[in-house]
Amino acid sequence: MSALLDREELSTDVLPAAVRLLGCTVEADTPDGTVAVRLVEVEAYRGADDPASHSYRGRTPRNSVMFGPAGHLYVYFVYGMHFCANVSCLDEGEAGAVLMRAGEVVSDLTVARTRRPTARRDTDLARGPARLASLLGLDREHNGVDVTSAASPVRVLSGPPVPASRIRTGPRVGVAGARELPWRFWVDGAPEVSAYRPGRVRPRTR
DNA sequence: GCGTTGATATTCT
């Protein structure tokens, strides 16, 4: 049993916030029941100085949660069919968020399998940001939810802390710009970590 | 096991 994560732990810069979120548990109430996932892979995104970030070119209706206070969900729709979920960082006015990329299901495995019946192995249930969001039932309606409140349908519980020696870093997945920034963090050896795919322009096939 | 491809909303140009 763990306590809710403090908002202050996320109002720091995005890198310490990303490291802090590793090992934390995301608990979500879905139509099928409650699912909890321990985060093993995250990516940090910031504002004006991060070309890979949605907030790089200023505030829009979609990314406005990134500019708001820390500890809220930024859920966005990509590729016309998937949702991805971030936790906002930094204080009001400063854009930042941590993308939740992968996690290990800690409960309830039966509910989780019901939600994603096509997953071949348990470690595939929340392997990748869109899979994780769909497993937790996150969509547009959860944009802006406060994950530090016990009354929310989605909550982040703190720790157990991941030893620094088990944390690895590297370039973010699928981003074309700012590839020199090692802003992806994962737990060494976790089988749920998504495969690295360099952010290249896919060759046009036509 | 691996590479290719289709689905297609939102944003920016």
Add this chain to the structure above:
DNA sequence: GAATATCAACGCC
């Protein structure tokens, strides 16, 4: 019109 913080299904080893 083009790119994108993706996944799953398919063909082919």
